[in-house]
Amino acid sequence: MKMIKEPMFFVNVWRFLMIGVLIHLWIMEEATTNSFILILLLMIMTSLRWRFALPVWSVLVDAFICFLFFPYTAISYYGLAVPIFELTIKGRAVFSLLFFISLFFTSASPNLLFWFFLQALFFGLFSYLTLKNQKVNKLEADEQRKARYELERIKIDLLEANQSVSQQAGLMERYRISRELHDHLGHDLTGASLALQAYEYIQDPHEADKLLEEVKNRLERSTKSLRETVHNMTPTTLMGVENLEYIINNYYQIDIDWKKSGDTLQVPAYMWSLLEACLKEALTNVVRHSNATKIEVDLHVTGTIARLSIQDNGTVPNQNQTGSGLRSLQMRARSLGGSVSINRDNGFLLVCVIPMEKGGADK
Incomplete structure (x- = not known):
């Protein structure tokens, strides 16, 4: 230049x-x-x-x-x-x-x-x-640079707020489930246990039958409450790795070799949105800019990182600049302490690495 x-x-x-x-x-x-x-x-x-x-x-x-x-x-x-x-x-x-x-x-x-x-x-x-x-041009450039930095800061703040909200939502849901189990299932099971202990000391057969019937009713209510709780906890939409598999299974343009390893349940909910966005961005770039015939998608989860790589065998133009979509993904990854890197030497390779927080999905 x-x-x-x-x-x-x-x-x-x-x-x-x-x-x-x-x-x-x-x-x-x-x-x-x-x-x-x-x-x-x-x-x-x-x-x-x-x-x-x-x-x-x-x-x-x-x-x-x-x-x-x-x-x-x-x-x-x-x-x-x-x-x-x-x-x-x-x-x-x-x-x-x-x-x-x-x-x-x-x-x-x-x-x-x-x-x-x-x-x-x-x-x-x-x-x-x-x-x-x-001087006027420098002032305008400084104002634009300041506005751009402010916008990026706001985006990062929103991403961090979204992460915090996701974590708080998870904690609130755990609290709701534990309270529901304690208020309903716990009381009935405790009452049934005490009734069975008292059953051993009752001499009157009539009273024993009434107590046994009470134990039966409590166990039935506990079973019903447990089923309702499990039913309410089951998501109505696909989440986590299932959503990634759904995207891959409904991508008919090119054959995709899908691999996963590790315990995907450790990945917190807020990380899946970034992994999903990386997968969609990579598949979109293949359709628009590549003549690939095969795509390899590999998800590897360990106790320290979650790593998603998408590699195709096509040829892409030698572009020095990164598109706005990829820049947005890189910024989102940085807000989570991770990174999104790309390589165009042999096809198009996108790698997203996110560090796992201590405690994993339990946070």
């Missing part, structure tokens, strides 16, 4: 070019000591401006140097082009016009000096507008 020169580079080029013109005049017309000292002082001011951002009042120093040498050398009149240019690039073009008054008192050629001043004024105005536009 070519480097774009900053406007200040050309401003400094003009400054030293003017010093070069003055040196040329010194050599061609009058190689006197006074002219040399004048040029040396103006060069020092130019070098300071090259290294430091001098305030606008420093132009008075250049003007004073030129006025000081008016009686000794005509080159001092040409040196006024320097303060004209410096005032103009600072947005003080009106004040720079005052130096044109010197045209009526110069011993040099007034016509040549007029055009010399005019080009300094013109390039000063051009540099001023260019620097002003650069």
